[in-house]
Amino acid sequence: MRPIRTPKINVSKAVLGAALVATAFGAHVSADASTATTANTQPQAAQAQQAATNQNTRVNVSASQVLAVAKAQVGTSENAAGGGTKFQEWYANSQRAAETVQRDGGNRQDYLNAAWCSMFVSWVGEQTGARPQVGWDAYTVTHAKWFAANDRWGQEAKPGAVVFFSWSGSKDISSIDHVGFVVKDNGDGTISTIEGNTGNGKVEERVRPTSQVAGYGYPSYAA
Numbered sequence: 001m002r003p004i005r006t007p008k009i010n011v012s013k014a015v016l017g018a019a020l021v022a023t024a025f026g027a028h029v030s031a032d033a034s035t036a037t038t039a040n041t042q043p044q045a046a047q048a049q050q051a052a053t054n055q056n057t058r059v060n061v062s063a064s065q066v067l068a069v070a071k072a073q074v075g076t077s078e079n080a081a082g083g084g085t086k087f088q089e090w091y092a093n094s095q096r097a098a099e100t101v102q103r104d105g106g107n108r109q110d111y112l113n114a115a116w117c118s119m120f121v122s123w124v125g126e127q128t129g130a131r132p133q134v135g136w137d138a139y140t141v142t143h144a145k146w147f148a149a150n151d152r153w154g155q156e157a158k159p160g161a162v163v164f165f166s167w168s169g170s171k172d173i174s175s176i177d178h179v180g181f182v183v184k185d186n187g188d189g190t191i192s193t194i195e196g197n198t199g200n201g202k203v204e205e206r207v208r209p210t211s212q213v214a215g216y217g218y219p220s221y222a223a
Contacts, residue, residue: 057132063160063221066134070124070181070194071205078201083113087196090126091119096136104139111138117179118143120196120203121162124181125219133219140164140176147217148173154216157185162217163193169211176214180206 078085091097092111101107111119118140125134137143144164147153155171157163165178180195189210196203 058220059130059133060222061128061130061133062223063158063219066124066128066130066160066219066221067181067183067194069128070203073120073124073196073203074194074205076196076203078116078197081113082115082201085116087119087123088112088114088116090123091116091138094136096122097138100138114138115197117195117197121179121181130219130221133221134162135217140179141174143179144173144176144215144217152218152220154218155213157182157191157210157213157216158218159184160219160221162219163191163208164214164217165208165212166214167212171214173214182216
């Protein structure tokens with residue numbers, strides 16, 4: 001496994017606890033990867049307000065449409081510095097980046113070389129018009145908590161679901177290391193997925209054991 005990158009942020013130690021530098025952004029991963037996470041410090045009131053705003057937002061986008069856009073990105077790779085993807089560039093310039101910088105510290109430029117699995121999922125949601133249901137964040141734990149706050153969190157693999165991984169096998173949201181999309185449940189204890197920032201810093205199709213799944217977020221797609 002390649003070394004985990006962390007953006008250089010000149011903020012206080014207390015702010016770093018939230019951290020933009022958290023490896024739970026979703027570091028490069030393999031089937032036996034192991035990364036650390038840090039606690040999400042987004043105020044609960046703000047999180048609840050965001051959840052309430054999005055819970056009633058419907059989209060006319062199907063799971064198959066979202067997966068088609070995700071699959072079209074397979075092979076997209078970061079540069080030698082761990083940046084250069086359109087997913088990072090989009091996120092760094094998004095409204096959500098401004099919000100997460102305010103929450104975690106640092107600045108927008110830090111996202112240009114940060115680990116990007118959750119940015120990839122967020123970008124696909126944006127491109128398809130499904131972002132109100134897919135959610136958006138650069139921090140996997142916060143992204144998962146958004147689904148939980150919307151009562152869209154569970155343990156059943158469904159096509160188009162956003163799958164959150166914990167390499168330790170924990171079901172605790174705070175232990176989440178990585179995120180992607182479910183393509184299908186293979187019925188043999190594995191799922192097929194499309195993930196960003198995996199392998200050697202690429203978008204790839206993978207087969208993962210369900211024992212590494214912390215849980216699934218369920219966008220409310222059109223039929």
